[in-house]
Amino acid sequence: MGRPPCCDKLGVKKGPWTPEEDIMLVSYVQQHGPGNWRQVPTNTGLRRCSKSCRLRWTNYLRPGIRRGDFTDDEEKMIIQLQALLGNKWAAIASYLPERTDNDIKNYWNTHLKKKLKKPEMGSDNINVNNKDRFSSSTSSSSSSHCVSRGQWEKRLQTDIHMAKQALNDALSIDQKPVFVPQTTKSSSQTPAYPSSTDNIAKLLKGFMKNSAVYTKTCSDSSVHESSGEVNASESKIDLSEAFESLFGFDQSFGSSPNNSDFSQSNTSPEGSMIFQEESKVGLRFTMFENWLFDETTGGVVVDQGKEDLSNFSFDENPDFFDN
DNA sequence: AAACGCTGCAACCGCCGCAAA
DNA sequence: GTTTGCGGCGGTTGCAGCGTT
Numbered sequence: 295m296g297r298p299p300c301c302d303k304l305g306v307k308k309g310p311w312t313p314e315e316d317i318m319l320v321s322y323v324q325q326h327g328p329g330n331w332r333q334v335p336t337n338t339g340l341r342r343c344s345k346s347c348r349l350r351w352t353n354y355l356r357p358g359i360r361r362g363d364f365t366d367d368e369e370k371m372i373i374q375l376q377a378l379l380g381n382k383w384a385a386i387a388s389y390l391p392e393r394t395d396n397d398i399k400n401y402w403n404t405h406l407k408k409k410l411k412k413p414e415m416g417s418d419n420i421n422v423n424n425k426d427r428f429s430s431s432t433s434s435s436s437s438s439h440c441v442s443r444g445q446w447e448k449r450l451q452t453d454i455h456m457a458k459q460a461l462n463d464a465l466s467i468d469q470k471p472v473f474v475p476q477t478t479k480s481s482s483q484t485p486a487y488p489s490s491t492d493n494i495a496k497l498l499k500g501f502m503k504n505s506a507v508y509t510k511t512c513s514d515s516s517v518h519e520s521s522g523e524v525n526a527s528e529s530k531i532d533l534s535e536a537f538e539s540l541f542g543f544d545q546s547f548g549s550s551p552n553n554s555d556f557s558q559s560n561t562s563p564e565g566s567m568i569f570q571e572e573s574k575v576g577l578r579f580t581m582f583e584n585w586l587f588d589e590t591t592g593g594v595v596v597d598q599g600k601e602d603l604s605n606f607s608f609d610e611n612p613d614f615f616d617n
Numbered sequence: 618a619a620a621c622g623c624t625g626c627a628a629c630c631g632c633c634g635c636a637a638a
Numbered sequence: 639g640t641t642t643g644c645g646g647c648g649g650t651t652g653c654a655g656c657g658t659t
Contacts, residue, residue: 310627310653332644348645349628384647396627399648404625 307341311350315340319347320355328356353396360392364401372398373406 311319322338328351331344340347353359364372368390375386383395383402390398 308629329645343629344644345630345646346628352646353627381648395647400626403649 305341306343308346311342311354315342316350316355319350323351323355328352349396353394356394358392359394359397361397364393364405368393369401369406372402373410376402376406 318338318340319334322334326333326337328348331348334340334344334347335342342350371389372386375389379385381399381402383399387393387395387398
């Protein structure tokens with residue numbers, strides 16, 4: 295019934311990406327910016343479908359993403375946001391700019407789901423049923439008709455209030471902003487998985503040893519500088535330089551409170567193109583977000599938020615949850 | 618040391634929304 | 639108004655790595 299899959303063409307490669315493919319993709323995005331994924335396989339010679347390219351970029355190669363263990367703060371945020379938003383992983387990921395929706399989804403499915411099922415998880419567990427409640431009442435499933443709009447709004451208000459309180463707790467831990475990676479426990483440890491910076495640097499290291507593609511596609515002088523550095527010795531690659539070479543700016547974004555610094559630190563048109571998407575994340579403070587974070591930063595008492603909500607009309611604010 | 622089971626993650630699949638033709 | 643096709647999202651799967659027996 296539906297459209298045929300875009301990737302069932304003969305000759306389209308599937309499975310894990312090789313370092314060479316990653317380099318080709320990164321090089322292409324460096325030159326053209328993310329987007330127009332349809333053209334990527336054609337222009338790069340990658341035998342991958344456009345979707346696969348986009349996914350590889352957004353979930354793995356995109357700069358600014360952090361891999362490895364989730365911190366307690368992140369975990370709490372995910373739990374609360376999941377209770378609040380349901381399985382809207384992309385929406386949840388927008389609150390955790392360093393994490394991809396796929397990562398969050400995986401973490402939920404492999405860790406948090408089990409954790410929340412345990413009966414001893416009383417306080418943290420806003421409750422898993424909230425998800426079911428929320429999703430069932432927002433979805434188009436038949437069960438949604440069992441709950442009136444008024445009841446649904448009331449429930450939602452309660453859920454939001456609870457989520458906000460828990461989120462406030464999470465955010466107030468150590469009095470540190472949640473978006474700063476250095477606040478995380480894992481940042482002081484060796485990460486279980488390399489960051490995307492590490493990944494790309496490693497790719498460069500491995501790739502430049504035995505591939506001519508790299509020298510062909512990355513022919514600008516800055517890249518050659520870093521490649522020469524790597525070739526000169528087998529010592530540890532300078533990650534920041536490798537990354538800077540590849541993307542034309544330093545990796546200070548990694549410690550940036552929000553990703554809007556991406557575009558600020560990169561003045562080239564290409565670079566700004568590349569990070570338009572990322573920069574949007576930090577600036578996406580919708581009405582909901584502003585309301586949510588106003589309180590968590592201590593500016594507004596919680597009760598007032600409750601009162602505001604009680605006067606809030608979803609009919610008059612159809613874009614309340616829009617991101 | 619080998620076999621087996623479990624876990625976690627990367628990648629794929631199918632559907633949906635939206636915009637262009 | 640309809641069709642087409644792209645980008646995006648969420649659910650699911652396959653497999654590598656790890657632990658246990």
